[in-house]
Amino acid sequence: MAPAGSAPSAPSAPPVVLTAPPALAPLLARGALLSPFRRPRPDAAFPRTRLVLTGLRIDLARLAAYERVCGFPTGADALPPTYPHVLGFPLAMRLMSGRDFPLPLLGLVHTSIGITCRRPLPATGAYDLSVRVEGLAPHRRGTEAAVVTELRAGGDAVWESRSTYLARHRTSGRPAAHREEERAPHEPLPAVDEWRLAGDVGRRYGAASGDRNPIHLHPLTARLFGFPRAIAHGMWTVARCLAAHGTPDAAVVRADFGAPVLLPGTVTYAARDERFELRGAGGRVHLTGDVRPV
Numbered sequence: 001m002a003p004a005g006s007a008p009s010a011p012s013a014p015p016v017v018l019t020a021p022p023a024l025a026p027l028l029a030r031g032a033l034l035s036p037f038r039r040p041r042p043d044a045a046f047p048r049t050r051l052v053l054t055g056l057r058i059d060l061a062r063l064a065a066y067e068r069v070c071g072f073p074t075g076a077d078a079l080p081p082t083y084p085h086v087l088g089f090p091l092a093m094r095l096m097s098g099r100d101f102p103l104p105l106l107g108l109v110h111t112s113i114g115i116t117c118r119r120p121l122p123a124t125g126a127y128d129l130s131v132r133v134e135g136l137a138p139h140r141r142g143t144e145a146a147v148v149t150e151l152r153a154g155g156d157a158v159w160e161s162r163s164t165y166l167a168r169h170r171t172s173g174r175p176a177a178h179r180e181e182e183r184a185p186h187e188p189l190p191a192v193d194e195w196r197l198a199g200d201v202g203r204r205y206g207a208a209s210g211d212r213n214p215i216h217l218h219p220l221t222a223r224l225f226g227f228p229r230a231i232a233h234g235m236w237t238v239a240r241c242l243a244a245h246g247t248p249d250a251a252v253v254r255a256d257f258g259a260p261v262l263l264p265g266t267v268t269y270a271a272r273d274e275r276f277e278l279r280g281a282g283g284r285v286h287l288t289g290d291v292r293p294v
Contacts, residue, residue, distance in 0.1 A: 031105030
């Protein structure tokens with residue numbers, strides 16, 4: 001049964017098989033042009049297409065650049081647990097920039113990610129990658145879309161993620177319950193390290209990941225979207241925390257994004273047992289998460 005207020009279920013369309021990842025720049029431009037015409041609501045129709053990319057091989061130079069900017073050791077045999085999200089990002093952008101996606105790409109906020117890695121992922125392996133929009137749901141601040149990415153090797157599902165993206169708009173009636181309100185409160189975690197973040201972190205991560213959203217690249221372009229300075233990518237903050245925390249070979253990762261991280265800036269990495277968080281000045285929470293073995 002679909003969650004209350006979510007779009008009604010419908011049969012999925014046959015998968016669309018791609019021979020290469022789509023170019024991101026045209027997709028971002030198309031999504032920006034279509035954004036003013038979107039009318040987001042949780043019961044809107046959404047694309048049922050599942051995009052599939054087969055025989056994917058990892059660009060080891062690009063992977064090394066990603067590992068360096070996120071703090072993972074370079075040259076490891078296995079992919080970092082967050083890297084398949086980078087591989088799936090162009091496919092997700094193709095879906096979310098399409099005419100049949102109801103939420104505006106401009107201003108869309110990545111609110112959470114859940115990752116399940118079932119075994120180590122060899123950097124030299126061959127994979128089949130798929131991305132689909134799972135559905136829409138009401139949120140106390142608007143409408144949230146869930147996007148599911150799956151990586152398969154030899155026919156077996158070896159990695160998957162579920163990301164949520166929020167389009168903010170006025171809501172009517174009783175606001176929907178939100179995951180942060182439903183999760184039990186925790187005591188602040190003990191500080192482990194302080195990180196001084198350079199102003200070019202967004203540009204470096206954008207070059208390694210392909211996500212060159214202007215809010216991450218330069219203060220001038222970030223100001224166009226209401227930010228005083230460039231902000232770090234949410235997925236960079238997750239990856240940087242996991243690089244510091246470490247993950248089992250088979251793990252479930254959960255992260256919720258809070259206040260944006262302004263660049264340059266200083267943040268505190270805090271952790272205890274399976275939990276971690278990133279805090280700013282005055283205890284402002286940028287990210288909370290946990291890592292558990294499968």
